[in-house]
Amino acid sequence: MKYRSVFDIIGPVMIGPSSSHTAGAARIGRAARSLFGRKPTKATITFYGSFAKTYRGHGTDVAIVGGILNYDTYDKRIVKALELAEEAGITIEIHESDELTDHPNTARLQLSDGRGNMEIVGISIGGGKMEITELDGFDLKLSGNAPALLVMHQDQYGAIARVATVLAHHRINVSYMQVSRKNKGSQALMTIETDQTVKERVTEEITKLPGITGVTIL
């Protein structure tokens, strides 16, 4: 089932005008921010397909920057996100690409600061729902049918076990899990699909574990 909750249909509460071009974009931006784990000083955004053609009219640029500022889909500050990003010391660069992508609403985000950088590709699949399809060169294979948790971490002993313990403690069952890493000991990514909805306090607990650099719920 693509849509699990009634609030996927009656919702989200959002700033107009388009659930896929505005709310979905805001959610992609916010997922990038939470995976990055901190406020970036620079964000480079590339729009593809329908995003590239219509982002100005839909405020997709404003929405995605609002997400990077950690605003929710209904935050009224989204309308002024470009100015607010500048005030917050974030340099924004926006590019349009003609390159063909699998999904018509695709955005690539590169976030960086003095400590590091991160790149994600997000697609907005309609009704405000979105998926992250690529993270720092890792292809993500999410079914989209279940709640998903993305955990960026250092490749080290016990990282997976510690996350699994927190989930078990909150009676959250893992239905699918994938761990990918670039090199031994480098940055790694856990993609976890669960049977139960993961509440915010659970992700907060995971964020505090040693070796965890960023967590987001999709």
Add this chain to the structure above:
Amino acid sequence: MQFRTIAELVELSESEGIPISEVMIRQEMEATDKTKDEVFAEMARNWSVMEEAVERGISEDIRSHSGLTGGDARKLENYRKTAPVLLSGSHVLEAVSKATAVSEVNAAMGTIVATPTAGACGILPGTVASAGERLQSDEEQKVRALFVAGAIGYCIANNACISGAAGGCQAEVGSATAMAAAAVVEMAGGSASQSAQALAIALKNMLGLVCDPVAGLVEAPCVKRNAMGAAIAMVAADMALAGVESVIPPDEVIEAMYKIGRDMPVSLRETALGGLAATPTARALEREIFKTPCRRSDES
């Protein structure tokens, strides 16, 4: 409590002796592990956002950034209250003006609830608010109507699609119209089966509707399609309450919508390459709004 199709939804409602709204609430509790109070409170919050959007659209001077839309809800409301004769009737026109209000607020980057999408966000609030006036419904009945709409949308989204890019405007405004028709049937005391008939009658009249937004924006013709969606929802609900049935069962209407959507050329699915978006006036407006001419495949 699991349903995937409209037939299963109606069967669950009848076998358990509970309305569609209650079936949806119970399924939501199971799917998300939330209490009934939590689920109901979240929907009540959505309803209050919808009511605020209706109020804003009717009372404020709304203009979108592009200048394409805004101000029609106020015109309609004024006409509804002052015209000596209303051809379509006060309550249909009230749904129309309120749907226009919310859709205009959306185009102006105001706060709305996507139902099922932002492009179709006016129809459900417009219809439920207008029916609520007529039926003197309390808050609970209006919030329950949103769960009915959600149950219908859930079936359409999981068996077909709800985005203009995937299935044309029939998938977006069409779904919202079907959802709203079923919702107000329950508000009026109709049965689950009558709600299902209302959805089928409403969706049938949206089949083939293309998504051809001028300049690619959620404004023209979207605002007026929201207005007419509300009118169709009100009439479809009355037809179902009168005992009129769809010859084609609801689930088959949804499947037909899905197949039509897949057969639709890409130019008529939210790409602004065809339909109204490709008219000389639309192209001129597009150049005006974006100042620089946009490259289009039909011009290359």
